[in-house]
Amino acid sequence: MSLSLNVFPILLFLLIIPSTDNFGFVFSAEYYPAERDALLQLRDSMNSAVNLHGIWTGPPCQSNQSSWFGVACSNWHVVGLALDGIQLSGVLPPAFLHNITFLTTLNLSNNSIFGSLPNLTNLVSLEYVFLSNNRFTGSIPSDYVHLPRLKTLELQQNYLSGQIPPLNQSTLTDFNVSYNSLHGPIPQTQVLQRFPSSSYEHNSGLCGNPLEITCPMPPPPSPPPAPLSPAKEKNKKRLETWSVILIAASATLVPFLVILVSLCYYKKMHGKEKAKEEHTGDGSAELSEKKVPNSRSSEDPERVVELQFFDKNIPIFDLDDLLRASAEVLGKGTLGTTYKATLESGSVVAAKRVKTMNALTKKEFIQQMQLLGNMKHENLVQIISFYYSGQEKLVIYEFEPNGNLFDLLHGNRGVGRILLNWTTRMCIIKDIAKGLAFLHQFLPNQRVPHGNLKSSNVLVHRDNQNYHSKLSDFGFLPLLPSRKLCERLAIGRSPEFSKGKKLTHKTDVYCFGIILLEIITGRIPGEISPGNEEETKTDDLSEWVRTVVNNDWSTDILDVEIMATREGHNEMLKLTELALECTDMAPEKRPKMSQVMRRMQEIEQRIDENDAQILS
Ligand SMILES: *[C@@H]1O[C@H](CO)[C@@H](O)[C@H](O)[C@H]1NC(C)=O
Ligand SMILES: *[C@@H]1O[C@H](CO)[C@@H](O)[C@H](O)[C@H]1NC(C)=O
Ligand SMILES: *[C@@H]1O[C@H](CO)[C@@H](O)[C@H](O)[C@H]1NC(C)=O
Ligand SMILES: *[C@@H]1O[C@H](CO)[C@@H](O)[C@H](O)[C@H]1NC(C)=O
Ligand SMILES: *[C@@H]1O[C@H](CO)[C@@H](O)[C@H](O)[C@H]1NC(C)=O
Ligand SMILES: *[C@@H]1O[C@H](CO)[C@@H](O)[C@H](O)[C@H]1NC(C)=O
Ligand SMILES: *[C@@H]1O[C@H](CO)[C@@H](O)[C@H](O)[C@H]1NC(C)=O
Numbered sequence: 001m002s003l004s005l006n007v008f009p010i011l012l013f014l015l016i017i018p019s020t021d022n023f024g025f026v027f028s029a030e031y032y033p034a035e036r037d038a039l040l041q042l043r044d045s046m047n048s049a050v051n052l053h054g055i056w057t058g059p060p061c062q063s064n065q066s067s068w069f070g071v072a073c074s075n076w077h078v079v080g081l082a083l084d085g086i087q088l089s090g091v092l093p094p095a096f097l098h099n100i101t102f103l104t105t106l107n108l109s110n111n112s113i114f115g116s117l118p119n120l121t122n123l124v125s126l127e128y129v130f131l132s133n134n135r136f137t138g139s140i141p142s143d144y145v146h147l148p149r150l151k152t153l154e155l156q157q158n159y160l161s162g163q164i165p166p167l168n169q170s171t172l173t174d175f176n177v178s179y180n181s182l183h184g185p186i187p188q189t190q191v192l193q194r195f196p197s198s199s200y201e202h203n204s205g206l207c208g209n210p211l212e213i214t215c216p217m218p219p220p221p222s223p224p225p226a227p228l229s230p231a232k233e234k235n236k237k238r239l240e241t242w243s244v245i246l247i248a249a250s251a252t253l254v255p256f257l258v259i260l261v262s263l264c265y266y267k268k269m270h271g272k273e274k275a276k277e278e279h280t281g282d283g284s285a286e287l288s289e290k291k292v293p294n295s296r297s298s299e300d301p302e303r304v305v306e307l308q309f310f311d312k313n314i315p316i317f318d319l320d321d322l323l324r325a326s327a328e329v330l331g332k333g334t335l336g337t338t339y340k341a342t343l344e345s346g347s348v349v350a351a352k353r354v355k356t357m358n359a360l361t362k363k364e365f366i367q368q369m370q371l372l373g374n375m376k377h378e379n380l381v382q383i384i385s386f387y388y389s390g391q392e393k394l395v396i397y398e399f400e401p402n403g404n405l406f407d408l409l410h411g412n413r414g415v416g417r418i419l420l421n422w423t424t425r426m427c428i429i430k431d432i433a434k435g436l437a438f439l440h441q442f443l444p445n446q447r448v449p450h451g452n453l454k455s456s457n458v459l460v461h462r463d464n465q466n467y468h469s470k471l472s473d474f475g476f477l478p479l480l481p482s483r484k485l486c487e488r489l490a491i492g493r494s495p496e497f498s499k500g501k502k503l504t505h506k507t508d509v510y511c512f513g514i515i516l517l518e519i520i521t522g523r524i525p526g527e528i529s530p531g532n533e534e535e536t537k538t539d540d541l542s543e544w545v546r547t548v549v550n551n552d553w554s555t556d557i558l559d560v561e562i563m564a565t566r567e568g569h570n571e572m573l574k575l576t577e578l579a580l581e582c583t584d585m586a587p588e589k590r591p592k593m594s595q596v597m598r599r600m601q602e603i604e605q606r607i608d609e610n611d612a613q614i615l616s
Contacts, residue, residue, distance in 0.1 A: 031059035031060065031076055032076065032077060035060065038078075038100050039071070039081075039100075040056070041096040042092070045090060045091075045093045046113075047087075047088070047090055048083070048086045048088040048089070048111075056069070060078055061076045061078060062076075066078075070086075072105065077101075077102040078100050079104050079105070080105040081103065081105065081106050082107040084107045084108060084111065084130065085109065085110040085111065087111060087112060088108065088111035088112065089114075091113070092115060092116075097118055097123060098119070098123075102125050103123055103126055104127045105126075105127065105128040106120075106130065107128070107130040108130065109130040109134070109154065110133040111134050113131075113134040113136060114136065114137065115374075116138040116141075117131060117136050117138065120147060121143050121146075123147065124148055126147050126149065126150060127149050127151045127152070128152040129147075129153050130152065131154065132156045133156070133157040135159060135441060136158040136160055137159045137161070137375075137376045138160065138161065139160065139161060140155065140160060140164060145165050145169075148171075149171055150167075151172060151173055151174065152174040153172065153175050154174065154176045155177045156176040156179050156180070157179040157180075158180050159180065159181055160177070160182055161182065161183070161378050162182065162183070163182065163184035164177060164184070164186060164192070165187070166189050166192070167191060168187075172191050175192070175195050177199060178202050179201075179202045180202075180203050181377070181378045182205065182206050183205025184206065184207070185207055185208040185215045186207070193209060193210060197211050202601075204378065204430075328340050334452075335352065335355070335476050336352050336353045336355040336393075337352070337355070338350055338351065339352075348401070349397065350397045350398070351395070351397070352394065352395045353393070353394055354393040354394070355393075364479065365388050368475065368478055368479055369386040369388075372475045373386065377435060378434075378468070379435030380435050381397050381398060381459060383395060383396070384396050400459035400470060401461075402460055402462055403459070404458055404460060405455040405458035406454070406458075407456075408460050409455060409518065409522060410524055420562075421561075421562065422568040422572065425562065426568070426571070427467050427469075428469045429516060429519055431467075431468055431469040431470070432469060432512065433512070433600060435470065435471040436450060436453065436471065436508060436512055439508075440505055440508070440592070446475070447504060448477050448491055448504065448505065449474065450475070451474065451507075452474065452476065452489040452490045453511035453515065454490040454515065454525075455518055455519075457473040457490070458515065459472055477491075486503070490514075491503060491508070491510075493514070493525070494507045494511070504587060505593070508593075509582050509592070510583055512582055513580070514541060514542065514579075516579035517542055517576070517583070518541065520572055520575060520576055521541070521545065522561060523541055523559075542580065545579070545580065546580060557576065571603055578591075578599055578603070582596065
């Protein structure tokens with residue numbers, strides 16, 4: 001008995017060895033070079049824990065077998081690709097799968113792939129698609145609805161945004177898009193409706209069956225906030241206000257320098273705005289001091305050519321249209337001055353004139369900007385474009401019209417104030433956490449991925465009853481010439497900075513904790529007010545909360561505005577606990593952002609369960 005058990009593997013071994021030898025040397029065998037090329041594109045453009053370079057050699061298929069790791073063959077064709085859980089990272093080569101015509105299984109789950117989902121156009125044999133647990137961004141391609149044999153589509157645990165396309169293949173039996181940032185109604189197709197709610201949960205904005213979230217009534221057709229370029233936009237209906245602004249804005253960006261020039265001439269020290277956007281801002285002298293000479297003296301045409309866009313499909317408009325654009329100062333901060341530029345068409349962009357990093361090489365700047373610009377997340381302000389020259393560095397963002405969290409929390413307390421109830425605050429907190437967690441995951445090698453997280457850098461946008469927030473001013477730390485300058489960023493208030501210790505991802509976590517406390521207590525961290533900074537080095541807010549909480553675990557700390565209503569006290573105190581962990585003096589004791597996300601989910605769930613118990 002035991003003998004025959006031992007013999008079997010040995011026989012198998014003998015059978016396999018000679019044939020694998022052949023794979024390396026026999027090239028006369030028929031194989032399909034286009035399929036091989038496709039796999040080589042993947043091999044050569046991505047990193048992984050498995051050394052594909054070393055092991056994907058020779059032809060991929062020998063009749064029905066393959067010696068290539070993760071590849072399955074049938075009749076000399078590649079039919080399966082299973083590269084799950086091998087720490088594959090990078091962006092998939094565009095359209096690389098097109099030539100693997102007979103592909104039936106694609107498994108890239110549990111890796112670190114970012115960028116868009118693969119283009120699966122014309123892969124009519126495809127049945128199983130596993131892409132879950134990666135860092136995919138962008139929307140689900142609408143032509144996935146044309147995959148006639150699709151049985152499995154697993155996209156959970158990514159950063160996908162946009163709406164779910166109306167998949168309705170009767171073959172589809174396994175579908176999951178949970179843990180993404182999808183929004184909009186779940187299409188009412190027969191097929192999509194038969195999956196359980198767990199296929200859709202943990203998205204920020206999905207609604208309709210089978211989730212028990214009713215979709216808001218579609219708003220009455222009202223004129224869009226910014227006129228669109230008439231020709232291009234096919235899916236106008238589907239675009240949110242946001243994307244409308246973004247597209248319109250990006251379409252008209254090229255001439256910003258011209259705007260900047262006219263702006264410098266005409267607006268000069270237009271002192272209306274008092275450094276709203278970044279309340280650690282410095283005096284307004286800088287603007288006039290740096291203004292005109294640089295902008296005018298060098299040749300404008302060349303600069304415009306060098307403006308770099310992240311979306312290659314943006315139509316380039318005529319400069320003359322934009323000379324009459326109006327511009328105003330939005331805020332001045334450590335990193336530079338931010339302007340709002342309103343074009344004649346009504347589209348608006350925000351542009352930051354980066355001033356502190358003149359020592360920087362062009363390459364460093366461009367690399368960092370490309371890294372940041374290719375990042376897309378609904379809770380991060382999108383960089384649309386940037387410009388570099390010796391004296392002038394510009395970063396152009398989508399414009400967020402509704403102001404920032406600092407103003408929302410602390411501005412206009414008194415008559416006419418819009419109350420911020422707990423649900424709203426919770427929405428804002430979750431968005432901040434999501435944005436920051438994404439940054440941390442996307443930029444694992446950057447010391448402090450955000451670096452300047454504070455309430456004035458959280459832009460808040462309201463549509464109907466819902467608030468959404470986006471982080472701005474992130475990713476500049478690698479560009480700062482000296483540590484000294486960090487002093488005036490949010491991270492300058494962390495204990496590790498004042499002690500001269502290493503700054504890490506946990507420094508962002510500290511800043512996150514402070515914002516959390518600010519939202520819960522309604523108090524200004526360090527009790528500084530805009531225009532009156534510099535005096536406190538570390539934050540007394542967390543100290544104060546800690547003292548109150550230690551003495552008597554009570555609701556004293558809560559903002560009066562949310563105290564009054566009875567909702568959510570438990571949740572608030574749990575979050576306070578979390579915030580205090582985030583602001584621990586010892587960075588290593590603070591949770592990671594991924595842990596913060598999990599904790600927040602648990603808190604919400606527990607509260608839901610309690611509510612359910614009370615009701616029943
Ligand atoms: C597919 O194969 C054809 C023929 O070899 C080649 O010309 C084409 O570039 C390939 N397509 C892709 C997306 O690699
Ligand atoms: C390869 O597999 C196909 C279908 O599974 C089968 O028809 C064919 O005979 C197999 N070829 C060899 C050489 O085993
Ligand atoms: C695809 O990968 C996931 C994650 O590693 C695994 O759970 C699943 O079984 C794989 N599916 C197939 C068909 O190989
Ligand atoms: C994901 O891949 C890692 C290795 O990269 C492995 O340890 C882990 O078990 C995998 N998880 C799943 C769910 O397959
Ligand atoms: C996918 O590839 C096809 C064929 O090359 C192309 O027509 C289509 O535009 C691509 N889709 C996307 C979303 O890039
Ligand atoms: C989806 O497919 C089913 C069956 O093929 C069909 O009856 C139905 O009309 C299709 N469309 C929708 C929106 O459900
Ligand atoms: C979808 O994926 C999530 C996360 O992996 C899991 O919790 C859930 O059970 C899945 N739902 C279905 C229907 O597979």
